[in-house]
Amino acid sequence: MEYKVEAHRIMSISLGKIYNSRVQRGGIKLHKNLLVSLVLRSARQVYLSDYYSGACLNAQSEREGNEWDITDSEREKFPPSTTECDRVESPEEPQLTEQPEASEKEREYRENDAEKSERVDCTSTSEQESNQNSSLDSVSTETTTESPSDTTVAERDSTPVVVNGESHQPPKTHVCSSNRKRSAEESESGDAPQKRTKVASSNTKEDEEEAEEMDTGNVSNLITIFGSSFSGLLSKDGTKPEAEAEESGQICCDQMLKNLNPWSTAIVAF
Amino acid sequence: MAGVGGGNDFQWCFSQVKGAIDEDVAEADIISTVEFNYSGELLATGDKGGRVVIFQREQESKNRPLSRGEYNVYSTFQSHEPEFDYLKSLEIEEKINKIRWLPQQNAAHFLLSTNDKTIKLWKISERDKRAEGYNLKDEDGRLRDPFRITSLRVPVLMPMDLMVEASPRRIFANAHTYHINSISVNSDYETYLSADDLRINLWHLEITDRSFNIVDIKPANMEELTEVITAAECHPHQCNVFVYSSSKGTIRLCDMRAAALCDRHSKFFEEPEDPSSRSFFSEIISSISDVKFSHSGRYMMTRDYLSVKVWDLNMENRPVETYQVHEYLRSKLCSLYENDCIFDKFECCWNGSDSAIMTGSYNNFFRMFDRNTRRDITLEASRESSKPRAMLKPRKVCTGGKRKKDEISVDSLDFNKKILHTAWHPKENVIAVAATNNLYIFQDKMN
Numbered sequence: 001m002e003y004k005v006e007a008h009r010i011m012s013i014s015l016g017k018i019y020n021s022r023v024q025r026g027g028i029k030l031h032k033n034l035l036v037s038l039v040l041r042s043a044r045q046v047y048l049s050d051y052y053s054g055a056c057l058n059a060q061s062e063r064e065g066n067e068w069d070i071t072d073s074e075r076e077k078f079p080p081s082t083t084e085c086d087r088v089e090s091p092e093e094p095q096l097t098e099q100p101e102a103s104e105k106e107r108e109y110r111e112n113d114a115e116k117s118e119r120v121d122c123t124s125t126s127e128q129e130s131n132q133n134s135s136l137d138s139v140s141t142e143t144t145t146e147s148p149s150d151t152t153v154a155e156r157d158s159t160p161v162v163v164n165g166e167s168h169q170p171p172k173t174h175v176c177s178s179n180r181k182r183s184a185e186e187s188e189s190g191d192a193p194q195k196r197t198k199v200a201s202s203n204t205k206e207d208e209e210e211a212e213e214m215d216t217g218n219v220s221n222l223i224t225i226f227g228s229s230f231s232g233l234l235s236k237d238g239t240k241p242e243a244e245a246e247e248s249g250q251i252c253c254d255q256m257l258k259n260l261n262p263w264s265t266a267i268v269a270f
Numbered sequence: 271m272a273g274v275g276g277g278n279d280f281q282w283c284f285s286q287v288k289g290a291i292d293e294d295v296a297e298a299d300i301i302s303t304v305e306f307n308y309s310g311e312l313l314a315t316g317d318k319g320g321r322v323v324i325f326q327r328e329q330e331s332k333n334r335p336l337s338r339g340e341y342n343v344y345s346t347f348q349s350h351e352p353e354f355d356y357l358k359s360l361e362i363e364e365k366i367n368k369i370r371w372l373p374q375q376n377a378a379h380f381l382l383s384t385n386d387k388t389i390k391l392w393k394i395s396e397r398d399k400r401a402e403g404y405n406l407k408d409e410d411g412r413l414r415d416p417f418r419i420t421s422l423r424v425p426v427l428m429p430m431d432l433m434v435e436a437s438p439r440r441i442f443a444n445a446h447t448y449h450i451n452s453i454s455v456n457s458d459y460e461t462y463l464s465a466d467d468l469r470i471n472l473w474h475l476e477i478t479d480r481s482f483n484i485v486d487i488k489p490a491n492m493e494e495l496t497e498v499i500t501a502a503e504c505h506p507h508q509c510n511v512f513v514y515s516s517s518k519g520t521i522r523l524c525d526m527r528a529a530a531l532c533d534r535h536s537k538f539f540e541e542p543e544d545p546s547s548r549s550f551f552s553e554i555i556s557s558i559s560d561v562k563f564s565h566s567g568r569y570m571m572t573r574d575y576l577s578v579k580v581w582d583l584n585m586e587n588r589p590v591e592t593y594q595v596h597e598y599l600r601s602k603l604c605s606l607y608e609n610d611c612i613f614d615k616f617e618c619c620w621n622g623s624d625s626a627i628m629t630g631s632y633n634n635f636f637r638m639f640d641r642n643t644r645r646d647i648t649l650e651a652s653r654e655s656s657k658p659r660a661m662l663k664p665r666k667v668c669t670g671g672k673r674k675k676d677e678i679s680v681d682s683l684d685f686n687k688k689i690l691h692t693a694w695h696p697k698e699n700v701i702a703v704a705a706t707n708n709l710y711i712f713q714d715k716m717n
Contacts, residue, residue: 026360030498
């Protein structure tokens with residue numbers, strides 16, 4: 001547990017550094033930001049591996065609904081993010097067992113258990129933190145599209161997560177610890193519909209499903225983006241909106257990417 | 271503890287300190303590079319304000335044989351100005367990242383100075399004569415009335431007060447997209463290399479409008495970036511060989527005869543990581559901040575955050591010597607990450623005979639290691655011990671347990687006082703240590 005707190009703190013600090021680097025004199029320092037991104041990745045790996053090695057609690061389904069309500073109101077506050085993240089994490093796993101769903105895309109990436117779980121994790125967090133409008137319509141749409149994930153999720157739960165934690169850590173951390181930045185940047189980005197779970201779905205299972213659906217939709221993008229040390233912090237902003245138009249499932253990724261937009265834009269500008 | 275630096279009867283003494291005493295340090299005055307020239311007669315410093323100050327050593331006086339020549343200001347000039355990149359809306363800092371002297375070939379001195387984007391070749395020349403008796407103008411420069419000129423005279427050279435002029439002879443610009451971190455003059459004295467985060471260019475000293483790109487590690491997709499170039503240096507004798515270090519703690523030696531683009535290294539130096547010491551910050555502290563060839567060309571030295579390593583160019587799988595600079599900081603890495611100190615780029619240097627190496631630390635401490643005796647010493651650059659020819663007292667950091675008298679505990683170290691830049695005279699035991707905005711010069715005291 002202490003590791004998690006420490007890892008989370010380091011992630012917050014790292015994101016703060018990345019954010020501040022944008023306004024530093026002399027432009028963004030590639031070397032320093034690369035190192036910070038490596039620390040971010042390491043912290044994220046620890047954070048998630050800790051989670052999957054037994055930090056989950058039992059029977060969180062009823063808790064989840066409440067949490068999501070709470071986090072909505074706290075969304076814009078900086079300090080509570082730690083607890084938010086922690087709370088969010090716990091219910092995920094039981095949800096997975098309850099709501100195994102897999103689309104064809106999920107099957108492709110089945111071998112990467114961690115990724116799936118992390119995506120769920122990240123997605124829910126992102127959703128909570130999202131400041132944009134989303135509708136139950138989109139939720140239900142995704143629910144329908146994603147069907148056969150039962151077996152795969154069950155499999156995933158059984159195996160301890162070898163972390164390819166990169167895929168979701170930045171969004172989660174980002175969401176948890178960079179509210180200021182995000183709100184500023186969301187005002188910039190705002191085009192793509194942002195999924196959010198403000199309305200605590202009466203059916204928590206639905207939330208889970210939509211999270212998974214979004215994740216599966218994001219998988220290919222996330223793998224590309226978070227596949228290696230530096231990649232997790234660069235976005236394909238230009239390509240993202242098009243992809244999202246096709247799949248609402250990519251909203252999570254997009255949201256995270258938009259949060260990192262200014263920096264990545266600067267990097268791309270290099 | 272005496273003896274580090276070339277002999278058992280050796281003792282470091284304070285010689286001089288340059289710079290303001292004022293506690294309030296202006297950012298522009300912070301020294302960012304220190305370099306002796308090939309003879310050691312000149313010592314150049316660059317600062318964050320883009321200025322270069324050159325000190326010259328006074329001739330040794332027969333009256334005071336024990337006191338080596340002092341360094342006095344020889345020339346000061348503004349090398350780089352702040353610029354603005356309008357395309358990227360970024361300011362380009364005027365901070366001098368590196369100064370490298372060219373070997374002296376005539377009466378004038380030449381040096382290369384660089385900021386993040388532009389390298390300049392400066393000529394520093396003396397003028398101690400002035401022509402007097404011009405026909406067309408008065409002594410004060412005003413044009414004479416042509417009708418008043420009735421006779422012709424030959425101007426005569428008259429002595430004048432020594433004036434040292436610095437003029438930019440070449441400006442090598444627009445070749446680096448990323449921040450330049452190193453320049454290195456080749457042993458052919460015709461070319462030099464400049465390295466930024468992702469590329470290394472080879473220049474000819476006479477040609478400013480183009481350069482050869484000899485290393486390019488930029489990935490096609492920037493998202494796949496995993497390492498950057500942190501330092502580069504030409505071999506001191508073989509003009510076809512150079513090395514560059516990376517943020518992953520590796521060094522690549524390249525031979526320019528092999529290919530025009532040296533993306534494939536000839537030698538790859540890497541020490542396997544100790545898995546037991548892995549932490550969040552393992553990657554940061556393994557990033558190499560400086561690489562320097564020995565004068566002999568047989569060895570090279572690398573500096574990472576906690577240690578200095580000496581490599582034999584003939585052995586790639588591990589260094590031949592490793593010296594811990596401030597191992598007591600290993601448990602403080604998280605705090606050092608928070609206050610950004612973990613990103614400090616310490617430099618290192620060899621003495622003239624390659625028997626000793628020196629590097630800086632915090633609290634204005636700097637460390638020297640004798641490669642033969644394996645002794646090391648920690649000294650401090652401070653105003654308190656700045657009486658002329660005062661012997662420097664070895665310092666010690668208490669790492670735990672009971673703190674002895676004269677020891678300083680790790681928590682009392684001042685991390686704002688960092689010695690990043692040091693230089694060792696190429697022939698003698700004279701060292702220059704940059705402590706924020708002050709330059710300390712220490713010499714040995716011959717017994």
